[in-house]
Amino acid sequence: MTFKILIQKAEVSLKRIPKSLRFPIILLIPIVILCALGINISSIGTFSEAIDGNAGSNRIFGQNRWIRSDEYLATAPILLSQDENGNPKVNEDIGTGIDLGIQANVPTKSIFSLFKPPVWMFIISDSPDVGFAFYWWIQIYILIIGTYFFILELTKKNYPLAIIGSLIFFFTPFVQWWTSFILIGYASMIGFCLLRILKASKKLEIVIMATLFYFFSIAFALILYPPFQIVLIWSCVFVVLGYLFNNFKDISHSLLLKFKIINISIAFFLILITLFLFVLDQQNTVEIMTHTVYPGVRSYLGGGLSITQLFNGFYNILLQSDFNGVPLGQRNQSEASSFFLYSPAIIIFYLIAFLKNIKNLKKPDYILIFLSLWIILLSLFSLIPFPEWFGKYTFLSMVPPFRTIIGIGFTSYVLTFYFLSSKKIPLSENIILPIFISLCVGIMTYLMGITFYNGNAEFFSKPEILSPIIKIVLISAFSFASTYLLLRKHKLLFISSLLIFSVASTIFVNPLYKGIGSIDETDFAKTINKYISSPEKKWVVYGDHRFAQYLLANGQSVLNGIHYYPLFDMWEVIDPEKKYIEIYNRYAHIHFSDTENSKDLIELIYADQINVNIDPCDNKLRELNVELFLLTEKTDYTCLIYRESVNTYLRGDLYIYERK
Numbered sequence: 001m002t003f004k005i006l007i008q009k010a011e012v013s014l015k016r017i018p019k020s021l022r023f024p025i026i027l028l029i030p031i032v033i034l035c036a037l038g039i040n041i042s043s044i045g046t047f048s049e050a051i052d053g054n055a056g057s058n059r060i061f062g063q064n065r066w067i068r069s070d071e072y073l074a075t076a077p078i079l080l081s082q083d084e085n086g087n088p089k090v091n092e093d094i095g096t097g098i099d100l101g102i103q104a105n106v107p108t109k110s111i112f113s114l115f116k117p118p119v120w121m122f123i124i125s126d127s128p129d130v131g132f133a134f135y136w137w138i139q140i141y142i143l144i145i146g147t148y149f150f151i152l153e154l155t156k157k158n159y160p161l162a163i164i165g166s167l168i169f170f171f172t173p174f175v176q177w178w179t180s181f182i183l184i185g186y187a188s189m190i191g192f193c194l195l196r197i198l199k200a201s202k203k204l205e206i207v208i209m210a211t212l213f214y215f216f217s218i219a220f221a222l223i224l225y226p227p228f229q230i231v232l233i234w235s236c237v238f239v240v241l242g243y244l245f246n247n248f249k250d251i252s253h254s255l256l257l258k259f260k261i262i263n264i265s266i267a268f269f270l271i272l273i274t275l276f277l278f279v280l281d282q283q284n285t286v287e288i289m290t291h292t293v294y295p296g297v298r299s300y301l302g303g304g305l306s307i308t309q310l311f312n313g314f315y316n317i318l319l320q321s322d323f324n325g326v327p328l329g330q331r332n333q334s335e336a337s338s339f340f341l342y343s344p345a346i347i348i349f350y351l352i353a354f355l356k357n358i359k360n361l362k363k364p365d366y367i368l369i370f371l372s373l374w375i376i377l378l379s380l381f382s383l384i385p386f387p388e389w390f391g392k393y394t395f396l397s398m399v400p401p402f403r404t405i406i407g408i409g410f411t412s413y414v415l416t417f418y419f420l421s422s423k424k425i426p427l428s429e430n431i432i433l434p435i436f437i438s439l440c441v442g443i444m445t446y447l448m449g450i451t452f453y454n455g456n457a458e459f460f461s462k463p464e465i466l467s468p469i470i471k472i473v474l475i476s477a478f479s480f481a482s483t484y485l486l487l488r489k490h491k492l493l494f495i496s497s498l499l500i501f502s503v504a505s506t507i508f509v510n511p512l513y514k515g516i517g518s519i520d521e522t523d524f525a526k527t528i529n530k531y532i533s534s535p536e537k538k539w540v541v542y543g544d545h546r547f548a549q550y551l552l553a554n555g556q557s558v559l560n561g562i563h564y565y566p567l568f569d570m571w572e573v574i575d576p577e578k579k580y581i582e583i584y585n586r587y588a589h590i591h592f593s594d595t596e597n598s599k600d601l602i603e604l605i606y607a608d609q610i611n612v613n614i615d616p617c618d619n620k621l622r623e624l625n626v627e628l629f630l631l632t633e634k635t636d637y638t639c640l641i642y643r644e645s646v647n648t649y650l651r652g653d654l655y656i657y658e659r660k
Contacts, residue, residue: 027144035133049650050649056517076553078100086109092557095558095560096567097535098565118138144185147185154367164495174406186216191240239367239370239371243366293585306329313337314445319333320506324458343412349434381404382401438484533558538625541560547651560591583604591610594614633655
């Protein structure tokens with residue numbers, strides 16, 4: 001009886017909440033629980049696999065993705081090192097000290113951390129488990145509620161479409177493989193806030209939305225990854241432009257038009273001031289990073305992305321097995337991941353319908369037109385070169401063609417959900433055209449599958465219960481059926497089937513871990529943590545630099561590892577004549593080795609990896625305060641004392657030395 005009363009009270013309380021806020025509030029419940037339990041989706045268990053040969057006892061579900069080294073090898077160790085050191089702006093444990101104020105979503109004692117929601121719990125909480133869990137789940141929460149509000153606004157309060165659509169965004173292969181939650185979430189919130197300001201009829205709502213627009217714009221800008229940011233912000237611009245054209249009369253005659261313009265202007269002014277202060281605060285780091293050899297300032301004309309990589313989303317379900325590999329011509333699972341692109345079918349359908357009914361149409365749908373044009377333009381840019389002036393004035397010169405997928409996919413999804421809700425589309429009862437277009441989509445999907453099979457038959461190996469041809473036929477059949485449901489506007493059937501397929505395509509992509517035991521609970525960690533390091537007593541790791549990052553994650557001070565920008569004070573000691581400046585003037589994974597026969601002190605391994613060939617007893621290392629060594633071989637050194645060894649599954653025994 002008591003339980004029944006509680007349920008009734010909960011229902012009454014829920015009804016008092018505005019309908020649009022109910023889903024975000026309900027979603028908070030599992031998010032809070034997952035954070036409190038310290039559950040995360042990081043692949044930091046790769047450290048356990050490298051050290052102990054297993055995924056770690058704290059794994060709950062799934063498998064680690066070694067391809068996600070930017071997450072578990074670069075970001076996670078810095079987050080944990082910051083937490084261990086009290087979140088300083090300059091972390092002295094990395095090299096000779098690196099300024100992390102410019103890094104996206106890294107906690108620092110800076111006013112700008114207010115605009116980085118993922119780091120808040122690292123600053124507030126004393127628990128690294130909770131901080132690390134919150135880092136992940138708040139990004140997912142922002143993605144889901146951001147796309148939910150954006151779709152809700154575009155579809156005129158279609159709640160099932162907005163809720164399921166936001167979940168489809170979350171379970172999209174590209175989003176899961178890249179864990180690109182936060183940028184899409186921020187971009188969606190920016191678009192939502194602008195639409196609400198244009199629609200608002202109350203001054204308080206305008207002020208609130210302008211404030212949120214300011215906050216999410218700064219948060220979006222501070223991610224500092226132009227290849228994704230530029231294409232996403234253009235997508236939002238075209239949505240807002242389409243809405244302005246569709247509703248120009250109502251907007252221009254609004255009694256609050258002047259108040260709206262003032263609030264938007266104030267928000268933009270504050271955005272510019274805040275970003276100016278940020279650049280001023282980080283001007284030295286910005287100066288260094290913009291003058292690096294890699295990544296430096298690069299310019300692109302477009303072209304080079306294969307059409308199969310752009311439209312392979314339906315086959316991304318097979319990426320979940322590492323055994324399958326990737327289709328021929330695609331580098332890895334992350335690079336091969338995409339979206340489920342229905343935009344070509346929608347654009348062709350709308351174009352034919354528009355031309356056949358142009359005399360009967362009172363007014364075109366500008367949101368559909370602008371989004372379609374942007375998708376076509378961005379797709380062409382990804383496939384073929386454009387004039388230099390085009391990239392310069394659109395800022396697409398800063399976007400590698402293979403990074404346009406997030407913009408094409410995001411816009412395609414927005415177009416898809418808007419199309420489903422739009423009442424301006426003619427020929428909705430015409431069955432021949434939807435069947436024909438859907439059949440073309442199914443055939444193209446089938447031919448793509450055959451191409452993938454001929455290029456790499458192993459891509460269709462798992463699961464073995466189905467033969468490759470059956471997999472191709474089933475995937476092609478789904479693309480045909482779902483496209484037909486979309487064009488016929490069977491909303492619930494379409495979004496439900498797409499959500500199921502999305503979940504099936506991504507459920508095994510990321511693991512679930514409880515806590516960070518893979519970092520601090522291994523025998524390796526217990527051994528190295530017996531040695532107290534500091535900026536005056538640093539480690540250097542020879543051989544596999546991932547162990548340098550592992551030491552950093554355990555709160556140790558390490559000379560090498562991953563440096564986000566060149567630490568010239570360190571390199572001036574190693575290379576006083578600056579002979580190798582073109583090699584180390586870059587973002588770099590830094591390896592150390594002791595190769596007597598090597599001719600070069602510093603070698604370029606890959607664009608983002610360099611190797612330093614130097615004797616452990618070289619006085620340069622003493623000058624850099626290196627006192628602790630993790631070496632790949634047990635050798636007698638005149639300057640070092642052997643302490644003990646640690647065993648690793650991946651590299652065998654490693655040997656700890658200390659300077660005499």
